[in-house]
Amino acid sequence: MSQFQDPEERDKVKGKGSGFSRRGFMQGVGVTGAVAPALIGTDAQAQTAPGVMGPAGVAIVLNINGKATKATVEPRETLLDVLRGQLDITGAKRVCDRGSCGACSVLVNGKVMYACSILAIDAQGKQITTIEGFSITGGKAHPVVTAFVAHDAQQCGYCTPGFVVASKAFLDTHPNPTYEQVQDGLGGNLCRCGTYVGIRKAVLEAAKMMKGGSNA
Amino acid sequence: MPEYRWPDMSKRKVMGQRFSRLDGVEKSSGRAKYSSDLNKPGMLHAVLVTSPHAHAKVRSIDTSAAEKHPGVAAVRVIAPAGTEIQWAGWEVAIIAANTELAARDAAAKVKVEYDVLEHFVREADLKKVKTRAKPAGEQVEGDPEMAAKQADVVSEGYYGIPVLTHCCLETHGNVVQWTPDNKVEFNPSTQSVTSIRGDLARLLSVPAANIHVHQDHVGGGFGSKFQPDRWGLESSQLSKQAGGRPVKIFLDRATELVIGGIRPSGFANIKVGAKKDGTITLWESESWATGGIGGGGSPPIPYVFTKIPNRRQSHSAVSTNTAPSRAWRAPNHQQACYLTCAPLEDLAAKLKMDPVELLIKNAGLTARPDTYVRQLKKAAELSEWSKLWHPRGDAGKGSIRRGLGVGAGTWGGAGHDSTARVTIHPDGTVEVELGSQDLGTGTRTIIAQVAAESLGLRVQDVRVKIGDTNYPPSGTSGGSTTVGGVSSSTRKASLNALEKLYIEVAEALGAPADQLTVAEGKVLVKDNPAKSLPWKAACQKLGVKTISETGSNVPAQAAREGLNTGGVGGVQIADVSVDIETGVVKMNRLVAVQDMGLVINPKTAESQIFGACIMSICGALMEERITDEITGRVLNADMEFYKLAGIKDIGEIVVHLDITEENDKRGVIGLGEPPAVPGIAAISNAVANAIGLRVPTVPMTPMHVLNALAGRKS
Amino acid sequence: MQPFEYASPKTLKEALALLGAGWGDAAVLAGGTDLLSLMKDNVMAPKRLVNVKEIPELKGITKTGAGVRIGAAVTVDELASNALIRASFPALLAAAQGISSMQMRNMGTVGGDLCQRPRCWYFRAGFGLLPTHEGKNLVAEGDSRYHAILGAGPAHFVSASSFGPALIALGAKVKIASAKGTREVEAAKFFVAPQNSETREVALQPNEILTEIVVPVSAAKNATYEIRQKDALDWPLATASVSLTMKGTAVGSARIVLGHVGPTPFDADGAAKWLAGKTITVETAEAAGKAAVESAKPLKDNAYKVQMAAVAVKRALLAAAGVKA
Ligand SMILES: Cc1cc2nc3c(=O)[nH]c(=O)nc-3n(C[C@H](O)[C@H](O)[C@H](O)COP(=O)(O)OP(=O)(O)OC[C@H]3O[C@@H](n4cnc5c(N)ncnc54)[C@H](O)[C@@H]3O)c2cc1C
Ligand code: FES
């Protein structure tokens, strides 16, 4: 069984000598005609089975922050890119784009996930909550936000929305966290500026504030 | 002219307070808009095609298929046939299309043929460096031969600190629009809003007056974001080519880690000698470093202990086929600190001497003996040194070995060129405008604090506007010069504006303008405080006028004015536990004792030190750019194998802010860089103390630790 | 990422009908945490993705006659919080908890974990599973710090799954469905070291779906020990999963499986046999660890992993037996 049945793909992976790309960053370079983006030929389309969508744009509806939101997406578009581009909801950031930093964190049916590694088309029918959906409601900041500010848990701030989303999700399931649990809970996010000291304090304080009923 | 001096420490109301940063809610709520968040009508997306080869000549480049790809608006060849590529990641072509996907698809259709040439990408082994090394002349001071003979103890070793990448979370990039009327709107992710306009003017041949640069926030820079960059210029050209449509380009992560900036490496064979009592008498170093094709300059070694009497230093710049280095939070200081403090710790071990004592004993070899002695003692106290430290290797029997280590650093940090404009409106509103930027250091907040303090107002009464070339020019945020620059210019502008206000309200208060002062939201008569006007009422006297005054920090005058200076020392002590069976190093504690000047906001100042310590932990234990000898590429251009510490990987961090009356008198001194220096050395020394031997190179990953323990070469 | 079609069938049957004869035709999409990254890097470019997260047959953790049945689409988080798993399979629990990111645990599935592709940096850069460049063996001659020390054959990547070793140690079986029917494979046989760059590293055909995993419940003591540099989301450098069936205070029979050190989880048979009849002490555990890595053949840069793997075995055994080091 061939690992890469598709001849074009096989060529590509063998790199035809020197040209294969690293993580898209050298894409296409020197690939002497090997990479043809439109891999989906007419064949595939002719065979299309019921329920199959794409590869061209598909009209979808996403439930984002409680609102049914229309978008037209190719199946290959990630939820993160659709949020940030088409929908101009930019709190979630694209940092690693490979599920290893947490900057793109959103809640899907209440669970925190990496939006860079979810297809937008796959997010249909789910409640998507971005940081915009809860960080400030009715002019009032969420306790996690307030605590992040109070403990200066942000510097450049680019990782911060991801951390706030992860912290909220963490506190939703750990209303009385220990210091240890906070550290274990936030292992899916990275910060380059080094704000972890503030974050640890902020999450513990937010837990107290939330129990005090200042916001939920 | 007003007296610009800072008010006495005891009299300050707003400065020195732990204010939460002004843009905190904006950032933490996800509302802050970074340039990478911008979506403009009609915006095109650009992507780069880069070279997979570390060294090659472009034989041919064919963009015709890419140009025909649906949605493509403009294509540019950056490296035409004949170009000699010197590193993998070199920009070859750039494409703008309606969507990012279309641009990527089209990029894959660019056909480039290369004549691949031999490359060289790894510099750790001096024997393999050969012709790629360019030796700089040897420097000799005193009589190192004699000193070597006379020394009671000589310690020799190989030490290395690798290339790192800045790994800013917001990658490099910009949104740019170059319209047919020859105007350029540029939204970068930069550390230098003001100067980038000048760079663009020169490089695009557009009058500076036609260029507007605006940036609200920047997602990290650390020294790597000063220039408009190749992609900034090329995306500008794409915008022009596309009839003035805005073009957005932000590097993808892999490209960012390859060409978005690196810290040069530093390697050295080092010999140090001392008398039995610990007096250091000898330094010999043969160092080499790379910062890419241009080689790498010598770190300033010996560091801090610069006055070792007998010295011989030689350095070679090693040219590698890797992307060029950029400034890194305290350029060359971490390397120098590691390459000095590690050998000194090894010397202490050989002398069977407590390394803190060794450093104290030799404080006379530094530029500020008193400071270092005081700091060493303070750091020792905070780290429980006398209780926890043990002679090297005496860490008990179990598999977990604990150890402590020390490092010392220094930095300048005087204020840069900066002009601020303070505008007082008749309704009492106050605006402070500067073409500066807030890297996350709290620049906005300290500007507001200084203005509020100077005008007798509260922080919330002042609106700070930065990040725009419509505001007066302010320096690049590098070298920890921002806080000194913008605080001083804001102070001066505020007082200049106030002077004008006094003239306007003098009559109403029945006192000469020079007898007026401000306090607690009022303008009042100095020796008759009962005679006063609330701020708003005072401003109403302006009628239809506004007061708009500037103030500038001029580095050459700054010291005389006393608003800012530079020059600090710092000491850090690390406390680690090493699992000698697995090689895993865990941080218990990192203590940072930081020398400083006047502190405007202890909260954000502390954050800088926390962040710098965490960066040092990453550098000491995890981070390194790994290049591949065979393919010449970077193997870990991602955030999975380019490892950064997470929230549980840092242990406890103890920051001692040296806020004293005496330090305060020095004026403001930058704090972004100094605390980023000593940590790596301190952690390496702590590991050596724990396991009884030196892990010669950082990062001290389990591999390097186990190899060192097994006597294997890494 | 190349364009592709997407389908989200509601039944296993529909899903199977959507798969193709070749790997390039279609790929199963579970959590997507691995697959999408590979597709972004152009290492994989299936023409169709078949989402399996909506298929009831692939969900749930239940007790059956044969043991505990884990649906392939169960997330790592569901696994880690399940009472049955927590009660009987600390080895599996530790592996799940080792994935120290809430996000990853909420997204990643057990099936996806088992089927994820190697993290070898040459493979991810597009040089293939047995990567070469200009006639040079990239792993052997390049940077092999994270590569295999165990396992004969040409493949030097390390199997990325942390669940694999645990499931093998526990004697689990995996169920695989295709349009033609279902088959059952021992977890140990599910992982295969490719002999050439055309084959995959798991015993799946392109038209098959891994549907469930069945773990027999026994009184065996089990544990996993992972050696990780970071506490935050990262990869282990070496792991060991062990299962001990006790006879009184001595070991009756043992299973010792190493992870992240070979192209498949490495079943340290010899070491396990040696342990039979012995009491777990620091000394026997250490000896078993050494025996487990006896056949190790480190590459240029990864000799350090040999000791690590031995230590992982020792510590897993001590943990399973409840002996303090
Ligand atoms: C930084 C980082 C660190 C990590 N650390 C660890 C770790 O320590 N240990 C560990 O085990 N994992 C680790 N992971 C990997 C993570 O656990 C996997 O990405 C995840 O388990 C994959 O699950 P998924 O459901 O998202 O798979 P997907 O990405 O959806 O699929 C992965 C592969 O499996 C195939 N597949 C999925 N389900 C099925 C099925 N039911 N039948 C047939 N084929 C299927 C897909 O076609 C694809 O090829 C780490 C990942 C990252 C990014
Ligand atoms: S951007 Fe999604 S995890 Fe990093």
Ligand code: FES
């Ligand atoms: S605040 Fe800058 S990356 Fe976290």
